[in-house]
Amino acid sequence: MTTQNPEGSTTAAQSITLAMPAARPSNASGTPEIKVKVRDLEVYYGTRRAVRDVNMDIAARSVTAFIGPSGCGKSTILRCFDRMNDLIPSARVRGSVLLDGEDLYGPGVQPVEVRRRVGLVFQRPNPFPMSIYENVAYGPRRQGVADRARLDEIVEQSLRRSALWDEVKDDLRKKSGLSLSGGQQQRLCIARTMAVDPEVILMDEPCSALDPIATQRIEELIEELAATFTIVIVTHNMQQASRVSQTTALFWVDPDRTGHLVEMGPTQQLFTAPRERITEDYVSGRFG
């Protein structure tokens, strides 16, 4: 009755290639193309400053990892990139986040438009209580895609890219998204995000609710997706950051609970030759 869950079929060879991603040439000229520029970003919840003075450049078509202890503001900053912070009534943002040079917090910018260009994958898989097909077709349908053949194509392509197609292709319309395993649900959520064709995909601790094998599948997927999308991932897991990302940013939290950026650089360098003492202590496991 239930289909065999093939998440356990990953070979050892694949996991070895995962462990140390090759440095990715950014573009022809060798200088990385910058997708997101953050300038003097500050986030307030009510009168409390949650994040201060964040300046960073995020390279296009690569994986950037945000690491740091709880409360350091890494998720808060991530959610500035698609204006999901707007949903929290007390949240206010100062400074600017530039996507291809356009300020996401500029006058007249609609959060809805921003979220079409910047997708978000949540910590806990949150598929809609609909069929697998409808989960993926949801976004395109809302954007006015009504043609059946076109929708079929988007659904298949998105599920293939999220490496879920082979597992679900026989009961796309029969099975609910909620009937899948946790790892499959998260890949469904990634497919759902890709179906609206964003430029940037944000992931907020996407594996923290998953077992190690499901985690490995998602990490492989992130690697592949970085060829097309700009990916920013928040993670508690330093090994995960070192496995999947080309760039890592470490955030820290002041005693007054304000988060800030400590250091950002190529992942390998940040883990092996950090500039800051805090970074060295954190990545070597002396904290947290």
Place this chain on the structure above:
Amino acid sequence: MRRVILADRIATGTLWAIGILVVAILGAIILHFVLAALGTFSLSFLFGNPSDTTVGGIGPILWNSLYILVLTMLITVPLGIAGGIYMAEYAGTGRLTDAIRLSQELISSVPSIVVGLFGLALFVNATHWSFTALGGALTLTVFNLPLMSRLTEQALRAVPTEERNGSLALGCTKWQTIQHVVLPLAIPGIVTGIILTAGRIFGEAAALLFTAGLSTPSAYNFANFNLTDARSPWSPFHPATTLSVYIWKLNSEGLGDFVRQIADTSSAVLVVLVLVFNLGARGLGRVLQRHLTSA
């Protein structure tokens, strides 16, 4: 440790007993009236006209009940759902919305006889409509609309934030999210609201006595589609005694040899009507939910 296990058994047993009691009460009510109705019930009772000399029928009264039900639901359900959406999704919190919520709860708990007197003053006398189905429906709306709105609001609030955010993160607007994620998920709660309000419409006598009237039509001419004619069964301006009001009237002032049988059989019809409506509404809700979440 043994005491804990014992306490667990007692708690489980008590809850079971309460559950069985509830089912037993329902069963007893249905059984009582079905048995009482056995000798009297027939199709001619259901659809025939009332009579002073024989058992007769309840056709016109049954019609009135359904007419007032549909009329009230047509007003209550769309407005109630719209109000619930506003209160749950847009109103936010503040003194005004707190006052609205308090008013909703107060109005739904005002004794219906009082609401009936209010309806008499407003929808019967002030409008010069006299006793009408519309006046009855509007009076029922007075206490059903707040209930419908409140229950819809609660059903919408129960939809998890994760589901809403999932839709918003895909670049969908708030209204798209409400339409395609929140409302479909809230349908079971909304259906419960519809059933509860409908139950009050079926069961209400006090509020309708002074508004929809007590006069029992001896026959209806269903070929009369003149909506302004108070004799037309289709007109919202016809006086409309409902089953509950009719049962009350039979029991309080009924004269004649067959009053007991007519009252019992009418009660059986009412109980079955309510059951059919409840099951129907739930079934419809399921179909609607499946339809909304797959297209």
